[in-house]
Amino acid sequence: SAVISQKPSRDICQRGTSLTIQCQVDSQVTMMFWYRQQPGQSLTLIATANQGSEATYESGFVIDKFPISRPNLTFSTLTVSNMSPEDSSIYLCSVLEGPGELFFGEGSRLTVL
């Protein structure tokens, strides 16, 4: 399976600032996704990162708050903008491989003070 690396692995940020999370895959993948895991909760899909075009966002998530880039088939970024404590979560990059299996990065744990 692809090796998925996320940076940063964790960060503590101040309210009102923005943070960009990077996801690097060691092979070309067609589909990449960003998920959020709020404390003690399950995973929620934020958006599908589309190569060379705008991301496809799920209900409840908007581009202004979570801008996503995907310049090529191995890399994507997720920015959490104008952060508030409610944005404290683990953000996970995932890729689709093989017969429809999703693989995940180790996640970026974000704490907003």
Add this chain to the structure above:
Amino acid sequence: GNSVTQMEGPVTLSEEAFLTINCTYTATGYPSLFWYVQYPGEGLQLLLKATKADDKGSNKGFEATYRKETTSFHLEKGSVQVSDSAVYFCALRRSNDYKLSFGAGTTVTVRA
């Protein structure tokens, strides 16, 4: 819509005990079903999967059988170890989609 309902946790067991985590789903068509595991401080890992009715997924001593008649995909392990302490997520993927719908997760703690 699609949804996954998992047994609520937390679950605390002794080593070598039998573990069952119930998972039922609601979906149209014939979804694929998955169990993911999240060890402390780590990301999600695919544990096992089943893509059609009566399929049995297995890995690391864990098993789950896709039961369409009961819309279930219960996870079982006959003899747990301390290293099995983790959060377990049941998930489904519709046959015409790539998105996963996750259950709430079940925290399992195994004591020596």
